[in-house]
Amino acid sequence: MSSHVINTTETEPLSAGLYIVATPIGNLGDITMRAADILARCDGVACEDTRVTGKLMKHLGLSKPLWRYDDHAGDKDRARLVDSMQSRAVALVSDAGTPLVSDPGYRLVNDCREAGIPVTTLPGACAVIAGLTLSGLPNDRFLFGGFLPVKEKARADVLAELGAVESTLIFYETGPRLTKSLRAIADVLGVREIAVARELTKMHEECRRGLPDGLIAYYEANPPKGEIVLLVGPPELVEGEHDLDALLKEALLENKPSQAAGKVAKATGADRKALYARALELRTP
Incomplete structure (x- = not known):
């Protein structure tokens, strides 16, 4: 994809503080004008992977210091970052989507608030919401459960705990674990309407909806790749529809x-x- 150079109309420097910036989940064209402007004017970017964020910055025609801040960042790393925001504007991004959704960035936000550092959020792409809107499952109430546990018993326990909730359940999952999770849903929750959304916003975007056994058969024959949004319809949906x-x-x-x-x-x-x-x-x- 060709780069898109950002010519920001703002000339004033950003106020010091933390800027939570949502980035595209696939299609780089989904970056918002406001997000691009903040990335152009900030003093540096805290990111999960400098290589991934570097590609986005290159696409936007921007060059900024990139500081690694991910799951493995310790208290000292966070303290240094918070201290730097006393005088610098720092943008926080994840590899894709909205930061703090299923990642530990909330600790950084908490520390900023305790230190009196201003925090600003810039909404944008989020795989949870994209999958929900694409699925056609009830969206008046939904519960996001993050990633399902890898171990069989822990996964079953989570599903049993959430199974009675009268809302659409949303999880993140990976391609290699998808069929195991589908089997667990069938075993613990019975027959439920399920949607599997993958490659969101990309060329081969797919949202396949059905019942557990049919989806298991399909994905055993067509092993999926990449990250997946797995949605489970509420209990009454099966009976009513x-x-x-x-x-x-x-x-x-x-x-x-x-x-x-x-x-x-x-x-x-x-x-x-x-x-x-x-x-x-x-x-x-």
Whole structure:
């Protein structure tokens, strides 16, 4: 992608303090005019990876000091950064999206507030919101759960804890772990409407929506890459928007009739014996 040189109309230097700057999650064209202006006028940029942020700065035709600030930054690193903001304007960015969403930047904000350092936020791209709007799942209430745990029991515990919440659940996930998480959702929550959003804002953006078994079968055959936004519809969505035949057909893709009937019964409260009989009928060629 060709670079886009920023010609800021502002000539006044920025006031000292912390500027939380959202950056694109894929398409570099999603940088806001205000974000580009702050990056052009700040004294330096605190970032997760100087190589990633360096590419964005090059795209904007900007050159600024880049200071590494990530998960591994210690108290001393943070104290030095806060101290520098007494006289300098520092922009805080993540590798992609809005800083502090599923990252430890909140400690820096807290320390700035305690030290009386002004904090300004510049809203912009956020994968959580982009995935939610693309999914078509209910968005009047949603809960963001960050990354699901890697270990099986911990992942199941989190899903069990959040499963009764009457809202769309949103998680971040990686390609290699996606099918494991989908199986855990099926095992713990039963049949739920799920959306898998990936490559957001990029050329091959995809949002695939369905029930767990169908999505597992698809992604086992087509292993995904990159970071993923995984969305799980609320409990009542299954009952209200799908008939039992559709649920059974989906469950039968990877389950025997008895197992499919059990999963649909758990998700909807429908009679298991009746569902089993219907599953046998649907399974008959």
